[in-house]
Amino acid sequence: xxxxxxxxxxxxxxxxxxxxxxxxxxxxxxxxxxxxxxxxxxxxxxxxxxxxxxxxxxxxxxxxxxxxxxxxxxxxxxxxxxxxxxxxxxxxxxxxxxxxxxxxxxxxxxxxxxxxxxxxxxxxxxxxxxxxxxxxxxxxxxxxxx
Amino acid sequence: xxxxxxxxxxxxxxxxxxxxxxxxxxxxxxxxxxxxxxxxxxxxxxxxxxxxxxxxxxxxxxxxxxxxxxxxxxxxxxxxxxxxxxxxxxxxxxxxxxxxxxxxxxxxxxxxxxxxxxx
Numbered sequence: 067x068x069x070x071x072x073x074x075x076x077x078x079x080x081x082x083x084x085x086x087x088x089x090x091x092x093x094x095x096x097x098x099x100x101x102x103x104x105x106x107x108x109x110x111x112x113x114x115x116x117x118x119x120x121x122x123x124x125x126x127x128x129x130x131x132x133x134x135x136x137x138x139x140x141x142x143x144x145x146x147x148x149x150x151x152x153x154x155x156x157x158x159x160x161x162x163x164x165x166x167x168x169x170x171x172x173x174x175x176x177x178x179x180x181x182x183x184x185x186x187x188x189x190x191x192x193x194x195x196x197x198x199x200x201x202x203x204x205x206x207x208x209x210x211x212x
Numbered sequence: 213x214x215x216x217x218x219x220x221x222x223x224x225x226x227x228x229x230x231x232x233x234x235x236x237x238x239x240x241x242x243x244x245x246x247x248x249x250x251x252x253x254x255x256x257x258x259x260x261x262x263x264x265x266x267x268x269x270x271x272x273x274x275x276x277x278x279x280x281x282x283x284x285x286x287x288x289x290x291x292x293x294x295x296x297x298x299x300x301x302x303x304x305x306x307x308x309x310x311x312x313x314x315x316x317x318x319x320x321x322x323x324x325x326x327x328x329x330x331x
Contacts, residue, residue, distance in 0.1 A: 069235070071236065072235055072236045073239075075236065075243050076239050076242065076243055079242065079244070079245075086246075115246050115247040116247060117240075117244050117247050117250050137236045137240050138240050140243045140244050140246075189245055189246055192242055192245060193243060195298070195301070196239050196243075196301055199235075199301045200235065200239065200305075203232070203235065206309045206312045207308075209312065209316065210315055210319065
């Protein structure tokens with residue numbers, strides 16, 4: 067059992083939560099974007115988290131940890147677009163308006179995105195404190211030597 | 213029985229192994245706090261330690277991991293409780309530190325013997 071690997075698990079969660087925050091910020095920033103490269107309004111994105119067994123870089127390490135393969139990293143396993151139809155707003159003077167004068171805006175609710183962002187921030191904090199706790203354990207183990 | 217291979221030292225080593233393994237599981241639970249469908253898991257640490265102390269089971273601690281019962285699942289199928297995990301995080305850290313302190317005291321005693329009581 068290697069305590070440094072525990073840090074790796076919490077580190078994977080830091081990465082995943084940060085990616086979630088990035089995607090949510092992109093949604094917030096593009097809440098009013100009516101034109102993207104592929105045409106049409108911006109599409110709201112979701113991250114999907116999945117648990118993945120910790121990968122061992124070498125055969126020796128996997129042998130050493132044989133029997134404790136229950137530790138799982140968290141990974142972003144997918145980035146999914148929201149299929150909710152865009153919101154139609156009547157703005158005849160808008161350059162992206164259709165023939166009836168309606169403009170398609172992305173179906174993004176800023177309040178929902180803010181809550182998602184808060185969730186990501188709290189998840190990040192939680193894992194950061196787990197890392198602090200593991201760091202303390204490693205530090206106290208080092209004091210056996212001195 | 214040599215000075216460096218006493219039963220107490222072996223048991224302390226097992227205790228450290230067990231606590232750090234449990235900490236791995238807690239870190240896994242915390243990391244997957246937002247993973248849909250993830251179920252909290254833990255090990256029967258107390259039972260294992262008692263078995264090790266009673267001497268029935270002289271093998272190295274074999275991790276026995278199981279899902280935790282009695283936790284409330286969220287609609288996405290995840291049942292990680294942040295309160296439970298942060299409490300365990302602190303508790304296991306203290307257990308580990310306590311074992312390290314005892315280990316240090318043991319080695320200090322040994323060191324005193326080596327130096328014939330000279331400071």
